[in-house]
Amino acid sequence: xxxxxxxxxxxxxxxxxxxxxxxxxxxxxxxxxxxxxxxxxxxxxxxxxxxxxxxxxxxxxxxxxxxxxxxxxxxxxxxxxxxxxxxxxxxxxxxxxxxxxxxxxxxxxxxxxxxxxxxxxxxxxxxxxxxxxxxxxxxxxxxxxxxxxxxxxxxxxxxxxxxxxxxxxxxxxxxxxxxxxxxxxxxxxxxxxxxxxxxxxxxxxxxxxxxxxxxxxxxxxxxxxxxxxxxxxxxxxxxxxxxxxxxxxxxxx
Amino acid sequence: xxxxxxxxxxxxxxxxxxxxxxxxxxxxxxxxxxxxxxxxxxxxxxxxxxxxxxxxxxxxxxxxxxxxxxxxxxxxxxxxxxxxxxxxxxxxxxxxxxxxxxxxxxxxxxxxxxxxxxxxxxxxxxxxxxxxxxxxxxxxxxxxxxxxxxxxxxxxxxxxxxxxxxxxxxxxxxxxxxxxxxxxxxxxxxxxxxxxxxxxxxxxxxxxxxxxxxxxxxxx
Numbered sequence: 238x239x240x241x242x243x244x245x246x247x248x249x250x251x252x253x254x255x256x257x258x259x260x261x262x263x264x265x266x267x268x269x270x271x272x273x274x275x276x277x278x279x280x281x282x283x284x285x286x287x288x289x290x291x292x293x294x295x296x297x298x299x300x301x302x303x304x305x306x307x308x309x310x311x312x313x314x315x316x317x318x319x320x321x322x323x324x325x326x327x328x329x330x331x332x333x334x335x336x337x338x339x340x341x342x343x344x345x346x347x348x349x350x351x352x353x354x355x356x357x358x359x360x361x362x363x364x365x366x367x368x369x370x371x372x373x374x375x376x377x378x379x380x381x382x383x384x385x386x387x388x389x390x391x392x393x394x395x396x397x398x399x400x401x402x403x404x405x406x407x408x409x410x411x412x413x414x415x416x417x418x419x420x421x422x423x424x425x426x427x428x429x430x431x432x433x434x435x436x437x438x439x440x441x442x443x444x445x446x447x448x449x450x451x452x453x454x455x456x457x458x459x460x461x462x463x464x465x466x467x468x469x470x471x472x473x474x475x476x477x478x479x480x481x482x483x484x485x486x487x488x489x490x
Numbered sequence: 491x492x493x494x495x496x497x498x499x500x501x502x503x504x505x506x507x508x509x510x511x512x513x514x515x516x517x518x519x520x521x522x523x524x525x526x527x528x529x530x531x532x533x534x535x536x537x538x539x540x541x542x543x544x545x546x547x548x549x550x551x552x553x554x555x556x557x558x559x560x561x562x563x564x565x566x567x568x569x570x571x572x573x574x575x576x577x578x579x580x581x582x583x584x585x586x587x588x589x590x591x592x593x594x595x596x597x598x599x600x601x602x603x604x605x606x607x608x609x610x611x612x613x614x615x616x617x618x619x620x621x622x623x624x625x626x627x628x629x630x631x632x633x634x635x636x637x638x639x640x641x642x643x644x645x646x647x648x649x650x651x652x653x654x655x656x657x658x659x660x661x662x663x664x665x666x667x668x669x670x671x672x673x674x675x676x677x678x679x680x681x682x683x684x685x686x687x688x689x690x691x692x693x694x695x696x697x698x699x700x701x702x703x704x705x706x707x708x709x710x
Contacts, residue, residue, distance in 0.1 A: 296612055325614030335609035339628050348623055349613035401613055 256303035328398035388419030506662025520584025529595025550589030598633035
């Protein structure tokens with residue numbers, strides 16, 4: 238898969254021929270992908286297909302074996318880049334939330350901007366309260382994470398990532414650990430975020446979200462992009478047999 | 491029964507108590523500094539270093555504290571280090587305590603999910619800020635209850651130092667009982683050991699309560 242690379246000013250993220258191996262295990266086998274400003278790109282596909290690994294390479298949590306990653310035109314996959322600065326521009330939300338259990342919700346939000354940007358506490362708190370209002374959790378500012386439901390914790394995690402004003406947000410199966418009745422509130426926050434123009438790269442098993450919110454759906458399997466296109470095409474009228482297989486399985490699940 | 495012995499005995503026990511407190515304090519400092527350093531090394535990426543830490547902890551936790559005291563007291567002069575009973579006691583108790591504290595520190599550090607560090611780094615926080623603001627505060631909360639428990643154990647173990655000739659509160663008590671035995675047929679052992687018992691209890695019981703409190707307050 239070597240799709241031609243768009244290099245317009247509106248390209249936030251460009252992945253070129255990404256390879257990743259853990260020893261013998263070839264997890265990513267040449268993935269190329271472009272995410273434009275304001276676009277919501279949804280990664281779907283079977284477990285173990287390399288979707289989560291791909292997200293981790295974008296956040297430089299995982300160094301790649303081969304290829305290039307460009308964030309707003311700047312190569313971030315080369316040696317010698319300042320990983321902390323890159324991660325400030327790439328927000329990440331994890332499946333298991335990973336809130337800081339020893340800090341209140343408010344402090345979970347303000348810690349990183351205060352440490353990284355040296356933002357004054359008062360200003361950070363004002364922004365944190367705005368974001369908590371946006372995810373519907375104003376009244377939980379003083380609570381500790383273990384006093385919140387999974388859905389609430391995940392909304393806090395989204396707000397925490399937004400505090401860094403990232404250029405792009407990565408979502409790694411953020412509803413997979415939630416009780417079914419809590420999935421909706423998190424997807425709702427993500428929909429609002431998409432509507433507000435946030436650039437998003439979303440790994441999910443929620444086909445409804447992919448269909449309703451995705452600008453582009455990418456099916457990954459066995460470490461390669463099998464098919465990509467608008468949701469109306471990939472989800473409804475897939476070209477590849479592999480995509481048809483995957484969709485048939487998810488619909489019967 | 492003649493009560494005249496009480497004043498001198500209490501004064502003597504008081505001097506012994508000061509020695510007990512001094513030895514306890516010094517060995518707690520040694521055990522804490524060495525223990526936290528050794529325990530932190532257990533998180534090292536170098537397998538050789540981790541093996542050394544494991545060996546240290548296993549060795550000192552596997553030997554009775556009394557034996558360590560005797561070894562230090564009799565072995566150090568053999569290699570040319572003339573140490574008094576007090577220094578030998580502090581070294582012996584410090585080494586023994588450090589192994590237990592190292593184990594508590596190691597356990598606390600390992601109980602923090604690696605995802606916590608990853609979440610902090612994903613927000614763009616530096617390795618140092620991640621350690622200081624995310625990992626250490628959580629590890630400290632888990633470390634505190636077992637640590638306070640170890641302090642109690644160390645204070646108890648200080649009573650062993652009378653064996654190498656330290657006049658701690660227990661050693662002082664025994665001296666008094668022996669002296670009083672020459673002066674009359676009555677044994678004062680129960681009364682005097684009772685006083686020592688009360689003193690140890692008065693020191694250690696609040697620590698036990700503190701450890702329980704720390705455990706209850708644990709929010710991690």
